[in-house]
Amino acid sequence: MNHRFTITVARAAVIFVKSVLMHREFLVFKQVGKSPETMTTASTRQEVIEEGRKHLLIEEGRKQLLINLRRRTTREPSFKLATDTLNFLRKVVLHGTYNNLEELLALLRENGLILSGAYPSELVMRNLVLMVCKLARESNSRETNGEFDSPYDSLNKLWKKEDKENQIGRSAKTIRKKLIQAVNDIQIEMETCREHISAQGQYLVHMNDVLIVHSLSTSTTLSSFLAGAKKDKKTRVFSVQIPTEPDDHDAVSISLCEVAGKMCEATKVILSGATVFPDGSCLAPAGGLSICLAAHRHSVPVYVLCAFYKIAPFFVPDSSAVIKHSLPGLPVAMASKWAGRVRVLQPALEMIPANLITLFVSNTASIMPSHIYRLIGDYYHPDDVANY
Amino acid sequence: MTRKKTIEKKAQTVPSDEPTNNETVASEPSSSTPNEPEATEQVSELVNGVTNLSMTDKERGEMDRQTKSKEQIKAEREAKKAEKANKKANATSKVVASPAPQIQQHAPQIPNGQTLLSTTQVSKLENKKDVTQKPPSPEPKSAIKKDTARGNREVQFDLNTTVLRTPSEETISDLPKMFVFTDLAPNFNVHPVFHTLAARCERGQVADVDDLCEEFLSAFVKFISDWGAERLHNSDADPTALGFDLDLAIRPQLGYLTEDGRWPLPYALGNLVRQLKREIKRLDEPCKHAHTKEDGTVAAELPGGCDKLKELEEWLEETRYSCFELATNSISTHLMQKRKFSKKIVTFDWCRVVNRILLDSLVGEDPDLKHIVVLDQQLNGRGVRHMDTLLDKNVKLDYGDLRSLSVALHKCSIVLIGCSAVLSNGCVAVPKGSLSIALSAQANNIPFMVCAQTFKFVDKVQTYGRMALLGRENMELVPSSLITAIVTDIRIVPPSSAPAILKAKALESQN
Missing domain, CATH: 3.40.50.10470 (Translation initiation factor eif-2b; domain 2)
Known part of the structure; x- marks a missing residue:
């Protein structure tokens, strides 16, 4: 009796596993967009399964990225987010199915839209998607023409006929190889970004300068910039922070309400930017606007540190759409009393207009706010920006 | 006002006495001359002026020449020189030799280990003896007496203290600094309500200047009522100097609040205090309108200026009402159009x-x-x-x-x-x-x-x-x-x- 029972259980288990595998296969076919019945030969069937697995791989990577974003309690540095996004995009380029540039761009755009739809406030993700799109176009163009013509320099080539057939007809394998190499280059550039910015600190900060910095504890770029500035120069640093934040030993901590009074002593204000817009305005940690206004009143120069991946190709007319609110951190008694009655405002970021900023310190150079739009041509393609 | 005048008079009389005494002392040698009426004239002339002094010397010289011969004059001069020389010699010997015998006299009477007398005390004793020029008495002074009497209680190993003090003589300033709470040092001239006010401010229980001003006004009303009651019992109080006395009485209170003028009062409170002082000064002014009863007779003033104090209390209440209630109402009304x-x-x-x-x-x-x-x-x-x-x-x-x-x-x-x-x-x-x-x-x-x-x-x-x-x-x-x-x-x-x-x-x- 027992023997029979075990046999039936084993058979049932086998059937279950088979059905699971079948279902998974079905899912794979569903991902590819073809039904298993239409597949005739075994080799084609195997290819489709392989294709579907790659799809699943991309989807899992995307899910993992979004879950990591959802899990975080405080806002992490943009560098980590940029690295994660780039790793995901590399996965898309590597495992994605495409035969030409158009399909690759569509695939990248599709994934990018899902990411930026889930987190519209994280503009860095969108920037990197568009950046990879431009690199894809660049690598394809190099493959066909031998050189890449900047779309912004196309005024003299208006009468030239565009050879679209050449662009489409390139093999996906070569594009993929070149693009992965370009993405790796971006990765290296991002990693060395902090060093380049901190190296500029030696030239921008002078002897006996009094600096006012904001969100020093959360920005590693800012702390490395100050370390670079302090190497051979004696400076005094006022760090604007809330009382609960940990103190930095090298800086005198002041609260935000004291900034306007201290500004008469300061010679420079240094902020870390979250996103830079083409018109020269930028998103900075909340509180930056009042610091900049006070600096403007006292004619103190304001430097904003921003890596290249923070330069956004779009301008956001309503900044409230991209500003995320952080957790308020009120006492429990008060929170229970106010629940449903009071809205506690705690924006994480703040929009600073271009006229309050003196200089953007990027990894390549120090740029005036009015010249930011010129960098956009280096990193983005106008067609990608228009179609996004 | 009368009290103020008397203080001024005393201040004028005290310095005016001293020169006259000195002059009389200086005129003593001249009084030893044989002509007494001239001496009295000299005294009177000395008071009148110095120029008259030279005139009297000349006259005296003429008189001497007339009465005494040349030999006698020479003999007198020599005698005077000798006296002067003796006097100088005595003075120098006193200055040099006087401290030593005195200490020697006291030293045997202090037990061993109790010779830790302060230099000031010693010098005081010396000065007293120099001035009085009395022979040193065998009994020591009272301060030394006390020390010798409590010889067993003294701390022998404390090298820093030069003065031996009894427990009753110890003040709060003698304690080591870490135990001194200067802020908590009792100031008996300050009314307790101001102590309370300062303590509340110290603890941060007073939110802003408005609260502070209101609390100050209510504290001041309490202070005035207590001060008025105390003054009523004091029979020496001058009813015409009410404002002057009150002005004197509030000084330590304000001094306590401002830490003896170390920090200025908050501006709004400073304004109120200025107005308050002006009102207090007006208390001494004669009443423009006397209190009249319904039947036309003049009402008798309450003793100790209680009616004036009541007026002041009313003024304080009125100020509080106008500054906080009325002003807030009118500000709210003015802003109605804007908001x-x-x-x-x-x-x-x-x-x-x-x-x-x-x-x-x-x-x-x-x-x-x-x-x-x-x-x-x-x-x-x-x-x-x-x-x-x-x-x-x-x-x-x-x-x-x-x-x-x-x-x-x-x-x-x-x-x-x-x-x-x-x-x-x-x-x-x-x-x-x-x-x-x-x-x-x-x-x-x-x-x-x-x-x-x-x-x-x-x-x-x-x-x-x-x-x-x-x-x-x-x-x-x-x-x-x-x-x-x-x-x-x-x-x-x-x-x-x-x-x-x-x-x-x-x-x-x-x-």
């Missing part, structure tokens, strides 16, 4: 006037005000008081710190802020952080209004870093260029009209 169409108001930190305005603007079935944003220097600060009062009202409430400034000012109609003082150049002393708000409001083209009662206007152009009672006050100056208007109890004025308000207040107080 009529405003749907969103942003305020910063706690101010009772602003709170009153907000509550007033929420009265009615369908108030225009729909949205109130309260900002604070940091979360869970003083602005929470606004929230406590507004929580049950039918209005949308937002709360945040200065980091949420740009979000708070979005679609805002008015920024309304209370202040602690308005200076004569139009600058306003406001809580720290208001300058950032004023700058942001200007950048967003939002009117920045300041509420201030007229007693907060001061004729100064600068603030101090620290004020009395409120400690290192969280204040900063907002320049007049950033302020749209100041809402006072007279009317809404631009910040440039601060001198006009001051002038109006001055005229009002004169009348």
